[in-house]
Amino acid sequence: MKRPTLQASRRPRTGDAILWLATGLATLLVLAVLAIILFDVIRNGTQKLTLGFLTKAPAEGMTAGGIFPAIIGTVELVILMTLAALPAGVATAIYLHEYADPMGIPTRIVRIAVNNLAGVPSIVFGLFGLGFFVQFAGGGIDKLFYGGAKVYGQPALIWAALTMAVLTLPVVIVATEEALSAVPRDVRLASAALGATKFQTIVRVVLPQAVPGILTGAILAISRGAGEVAPILFTGAAYFLPSLPHTFHDQFMQLGYHVYVLATQSPDVDATRPLLYATVLVLLALTFALNASAIVVRSRMRRRFSGAHS
Amino acid sequence: MNMQVAQETAEAATGSLSVGKLAVFYGDKKAMGPVDMEIPGRKVTALIGPSGCGKSTFLRSLNRMNEMITGCRVEGDVKLDAEPIYGPGVDAVAVRRRIGMVFQKSNPFPKSIYENVAYGLRIGGVNDRSELSGRVEQALEHAALWDEVKDRLHESALGLSGGQQQRLCIARALAVEPEVILMDEPASALDPIATARIEELIHELARDYTVVIVTHNMQQAARVSHHTAFFYMGDLIEFDRTDVIFTKPRQQKTEDYITGRFG
Amino acid sequence: MSGRQHTDREYEHELLQLREQLLVMGSHVETIIGDSIRALQERDAALAERTIVADKIVNRMEVELDGLCLQILARRQPVASDLRFITLVLKVVTDLERIADLGVNICERVLELNSEPQLKPYVDIPRMATEVQSMLRDVLDAFVAKDAERARKIIDRDQVVDALYAQVFRELLTFMMESAHNVYRATRLQSIAKYLERMADHTTNLAEMVIFMVDGEDVRHLTSREEASEARQPHPHNN
Numbered sequence: 064m065k066r067p068t069l070q071a072s073r074r075p076r077t078g079d080a081i082l083w084l085a086t087g088l089a090t091l092l093v094l095a096v097l098a099i100i101l102f103d104v105i106r107n108g109t110q111k112l113t114l115g116f117l118t119k120a121p122a123e124g125m126t127a128g129g130i131f132p133a134i135i136g137t138v139e140l141v142i143l144m145t146l147a148a149l150p151a152g153v154a155t156a157i158y159l160h161e162y163a164d165p166m167g168i169p170t171r172i173v174r175i176a177v178n179n180l181a182g183v184p185s186i187v188f189g190l191f192g193l194g195f196f197v198q199f200a201g202g203g204i205d206k207l208f209y210g211g212a213k214v215y216g217q218p219a220l221i222w223a224a225l226t227m228a229v230l231t232l233p234v235v236i237v238a239t240e241e242a243l244s245a246v247p248r249d250v251r252l253a254s255a256a257l258g259a260t261k262f263q264t265i266v267r268v269v270l271p272q273a274v275p276g277i278l279t280g281a282i283l284a285i286s287r288g289a290g291e292v293a294p295i296l297f298t299g300a301a302y303f304l305p306s307l308p309h310t311f312h313d314q315f316m317q318l319g320y321h322v323y324v325l326a327t328q329s330p331d332v333d334a335t336r337p338l339l340y341a342t343v344l345v346l347l348a349l350t351f352a353l354n355a356s357a358i359v360v361r362s363r364m365r366r367r368f369s370g371a372h373s
Numbered sequence: 374m375n376m377q378v379a380q381e382t383a384e385a386a387t388g389s390l391s392v393g394k395l396a397v398f399y400g401d402k403k404a405m406g407p408v409d410m411e412i413p414g415r416k417v418t419a420l421i422g423p424s425g426c427g428k429s430t431f432l433r434s435l436n437r438m439n440e441m442i443t444g445c446r447v448e449g450d451v452k453l454d455a456e457p458i459y460g461p462g463v464d465a466v467a468v469r470r471r472i473g474m475v476f477q478k479s480n481p482f483p484k485s486i487y488e489n490v491a492y493g494l495r496i497g498g499v500n501d502r503s504e505l506s507g508r509v510e511q512a513l514e515h516a517a518l519w520d521e522v523k524d525r526l527h528e529s530a531l532g533l534s535g536g537q538q539q540r541l542c543i544a545r546a547l548a549v550e551p552e553v554i555l556m557d558e559p560a561s562a563l564d565p566i567a568t569a570r571i572e573e574l575i576h577e578l579a580r581d582y583t584v585v586i587v588t589h590n591m592q593q594a595a596r597v598s599h600h601t602a603f604f605y606m607g608d609l610i611e612f613d614r615t616d617v618i619f620t621k622p623r624q625q626k627t628e629d630y631i632t633g634r635f636g
Numbered sequence: 637m638s639g640r641q642h643t644d645r646e647y648e649h650e651l652l653q654l655r656e657q658l659l660v661m662g663s664h665v666e667t668i669i670g671d672s673i674r675a676l677q678e679r680d681a682a683l684a685e686r687t688i689v690a691d692k693i694v695n696r697m698e699v700e701l702d703g704l705c706l707q708i709l710a711r712r713q714p715v716a717s718d719l720r721f722i723t724l725v726l727k728v729v730t731d732l733e734r735i736a737d738l739g740v741n742i743c744e745r746v747l748e749l750n751s752e753p754q755l756k757p758y759v760d761i762p763r764m765a766t767e768v769q770s771m772l773r774d775v776l777d778a779f780v781a782k783d784a785e786r787a788r789k790i791i792d793r794d795q796v797v798d799a800l801y802a803q804v805f806r807e808l809l810t811f812m813m814e815s816a817h818n819v820y821r822a823t824r825l826q827s828i829a830k831y832l833e834r835m836a837d838h839t840t841n842l843a844e845m846v847i848f849m850v851d852g853e854d855v856r857h858l859t860s861r862e863e864a865s866e867a868r869q870p871h872p873h874n875n
Contacts, residue, residue: 249480253542255441257493257549258470267496268482592713619715621852631715633647634640 101347108344111337117345121303121321126334130342135307136220136315137289137349140299143224144231144288149281151228152235159236160243161265181233185293192226192298193218214312221311223299230294231284238280242273275364279357286353290346292319302328318346387414388454388552388583390435395449397430397439405430405607407449412600414454414552417575417584419598419615421591423635426604428587432555435585436472437465453552470497473546477558479538481530481545486522489530489541493549508548515581516544517574536567543574547582554578556586560593572597591631595619603627647712651721654704655780658725661697662776665732666769668694668739669835673765676746676828677758684743684750694736701729717849724849728779731838735772738831738838745824745831755811755821764800764832767793771839779846787846790839797836804829 115129122128155173163170201215201222209215215222246269254264292300301314302324308315322342329335389412396406405427412418420428433439434447437458451458458468470493481489490509499505509526513519518540522533530541539559546554556575560568575597578584588594594601595615602612603626611618611627622628629635642648668687675684705726708714714722771790778786808822808829844856 247480249476249478250482252438252441252476253480253482253545254492256436256438256469256474256476257496257545258466259492259496260466263496267492272483591715595715620719622716628716629640632718633642633644635643 104340104344104347107337108340108342111341112344116338116341121338126329126331126338128338130318130321130338130345132304132307133316133318133321133342134345136300137318139220139308139315140224140227140295140317141285141288143220144227145281145285147225147228148231148235148284152232152280152284153239153277155232156236156239156243157265157270160240161261161269177233177236180229181237185230185291186296188226188230188294189297191229192222192294196222196225197298217312218297218299218301218314219312220299220308220315223295223315226294226298227288227291230291231288234284234287235277235280238283239273239277242276242280243269245276246272275361278364279361282353282357282360286350286357289349289353290319292317292323295320318342318349322346389414390553390583390585391452391455392435393450393452395431395434395447395451397427397434398446398448399442400444403607405434405604408609410602410609410612412583412585414583415579415581416599417579417586417597418600418602419594420585420587420602420604421589421594421630422604422610423630424589425606427607428602428604429557431604432474432557432585432587435553435555436469436474438469438474440465470549471551472553472555473549473551474555474557475539475542475546475559478562479535479542481533481538481541483529483531485527486530486533486541487526490544490548493545497549512544512548513541515547515578516540517570517577518544534567536563536570539563539567539571540574543571543578547578551582553583553585556584558587558589561589568593603630605630647708650704650708650712651718654701654708654722654725657697657701657704658728659776659780661694661701661729661732662772664690664694664697665736665739666772668736669765669769669772672739672742672746673762675743676749677762679746679750679754681747681750684746687743688740691736691740694733698729698733701725705729717852720849720852724845727845728842731841735835735838738835741831742828745828749821749824752821755818755825760800760804760807761825761829761832764797764804764829764836767797767800768832768835768839771797771836772842775839775842775846778843779849782846782850784847784850787843787850790843794836794840797833801829801833 117129117134118131119129120132121130155177159170159173163173197218198216201217201219204215205211205213250268250272251264254268259267295317299314300317300320302316304314304316322339325335325339325342329339390410392408392410392412394407394409396408397404408431420432422428430439435451435458437447439445439447447459450460453468453471457463458472482492484492487506487509490512491505494505494508499508510519510523513522518537521537522541530538533541539562543554543559559575560571563571572593575584575586579599586594586597588597598615600613601615601618603610603618603622603624605626611622611624613623618627619631622631642651668690671683671687671690674680675687705722708722712718771793774786775790778784778790805826808826811818812822841856848854848856
């Protein structure tokens with residue numbers, strides 16, 4: 064029987080070629096879409112992107128000025144949202160992963176709830192925020208502390224932040240759980256074998272190793288929070304405010320919402336268009352920066368923790 | 374217990390383990406036992422047997438690490454120098470501080486070498502810096518690792534070689550000053566030279582600690598231990614001095630296993 | 637011992653080979669004993685010469701078997717019964733070679749005796765030789781059958797040979813006292829009887845080794861042979 068030759072065949076193997084071609088084209092397509100968006104935005108947005116644009120308030124009915132209040136509002140919103148979502152989400156994930164019986168009914172119910180929460184459309188969150196936070200909680204606070212005056216019972220920074228927190232909670236929980244799972248079992252066993260209580264193991268070994276994953280989840284949640292508009296529509300975002308928000312019950316301007324406003328509520332569409340593009344550019348840049356930092360954090364931490372295991 | 378008996382027990386405390394009718398169940402299935410064994414203190418005892426014979430399960434029962442596995446149930450008792458380690462009033466965490474364990478694949482924490490060794494001390498409440506460094510150095514010396522790492526104590530433990538990492542894990546266990554050290558195939562992932570160093574270390578450790586080592590390498594068991602226990606299909610078949618087991622074992626199964634007649 | 641085979645067939649084969657070669661060597665030695673006594677009885681110088689040459693085969697086999705044992709020790713790290721077997725083979729080979737050398741010594745004395753007429757009819761010496769031959773055959777059988785009981789019986793028979801030697805010695809002594817003319821032949825005959833007595837001692841050693849291999853009990857150097865043959869129990873079960 065003749066043995067197959069070792070010489071490379073002159074005709075390339077067709078299966079490989081087809082696959083290479085197909086996947087390459089798909090990648091090019093995705094890159095093309097991204098390029099078109101970026102190209103369009105950059106071409107039209109850099110014109111008005113000046114330092115003044117970033118530091119001044121909008122003026123003359125949104126046809127001039129800058130987006131400074133929107134930036135501030137976005138930052139405040141994101142900070143409050145993170146402060147609310149992160150501890151709650153991390154704690155939930157720790158409970159689910161470390162303490163709860165994985166097969167138990169309560170655990171399974173919680174998991175189902177978290178998964179479903181992740182799938183809820185963001186506008187529904189907005190309505191929830193309006194009904195529960197603004198009217199119920201806010202109204203209750205007004206009745207108890209302000210004698211019926213409308214202080215908290217209206218759209219406010221705090222309610223928008225809490226609504227966003229609920230929206231991003233599943234992301235934080237899932238990312239944290241994934242980070243906890245990634246901590247290998249053998250270091251947990253090592254800690255236990257040294258006479259550590261469960262609490263000590265979690266705090267001294269598991270959490271430190273899970274931090275990069277948790278951070279990644281947090282950054283992704285933040286980047287989502289910076290861009291989502293629907294949940295804050297009824298719960299706190301404002302079309303225009305003369306002053307910056309400085310209490311929890313103030314309203315605020317926000318970048319994503321400002322894009323909507325510039326695109327639909329402008330008296331002079333042509334004058335506003337360059338401002339619109341510039342705002343979009345800022346928003347995109349912010350999102351990209353957040354995602355990029357998530358990637359950097361993740362890869363740097365990964366290197367630190369994987370080491371040179373021979 | 375009256376004063377005299379208590380005193381005698383304290384004087385006789387050598388880190389010996391007394392195992393009575395020990396059996397381990399995973400759910401309804403019996404994985405091992407019942408086993409009776411007297412493990413002498415300050416000696417090396419080897420546990421040998423084919424895969425799945427229960428020797429690792431037995432080892433884990435000696436420091437209550439089996440409880441980390443869900444669905445695991447233990448019957449019978451184990452006593453450390455006449456003190457029971459199972460029972461309603463006994464704290465598993467305290468048991469593990471006196472009976473330490475080193476695992477098959479070295480598992481240092483992703484921290485510095487110093488922090489790895491100091492970990493057991495910190496969780497025990499030792500925080501004084503001079504005491505910590507003293508005990509860390511001592512533990513690393515006992516594990517024959519001090520000279521190699523003394524200049525890089527604050528570098529990551531993950532940068533060490535496999536054999537060094539395993540010795541680090543041993544140092545980490547020693548820092549807590551246990552009475553017994555359990556080793557689950559400590560050298561199986563190492564090359565011959567690193568293995569030889571670990572074996573030499575085990576030999577030295579036996580002067581101060583009771584060592585129980587699971588190994589699938591019979592020559593290693595013969596080299597390293599004073600006593601050997603042969604497990605097969607969850608039962609203890611024979612337990613005797615190592616030289617007896619390897620020259621004239623009493624049980625046919627032991628003979629068949631160690632001569633390689635398991636067809 | 638176990639009827640099971642080694643998982644490693646080649647190892648099993650090596651052990652088998654070792655055993656067979658040992659038996660072959662044993663039968664060569666048996667032949668040498670028989671031929672040397674026949675050469676004595678028939679005053680056959682040619683046979684004596686041939687037997688002396690035949691010893692070379694035994695020497696060569698000693699070297700081969702030692703080499704085979706070393707190989708197995710190095711490569712297989714035998715334990716328990718295998719270990720006892722290998723160490724036994726090493727010692728048995730030495731003893732067998734000594735017995736063969738004693739057979740050569742007998743042949744040398746035979747050649748010396750042929751220079752003079754036969755002193756007396758040979759009765760006890762051939763009886764000693766028969767006993768020694770049968771002891772050797774039995775010890776090799778006991779080895780093959782792994783029968784410690786049989787080996788113990790051989791230890792008892794050494795006394796028979798010792799008694800025969802004492803008898804031969806007394807008889808030859810009277811011959812020497814009778815006449816100085818007899819001394820040359822009598823001393824040669826006494827030497828031959830002595831060689832046979834030492835062969836029996838070596839064979840007894842072999843029997844002790846078989847007991848050790850089978851039972852793991854070391855019965856060498858016990859104060860009396862009776863104690864050895866009475867110690868029937870294989871392993872003391874209390875430790």
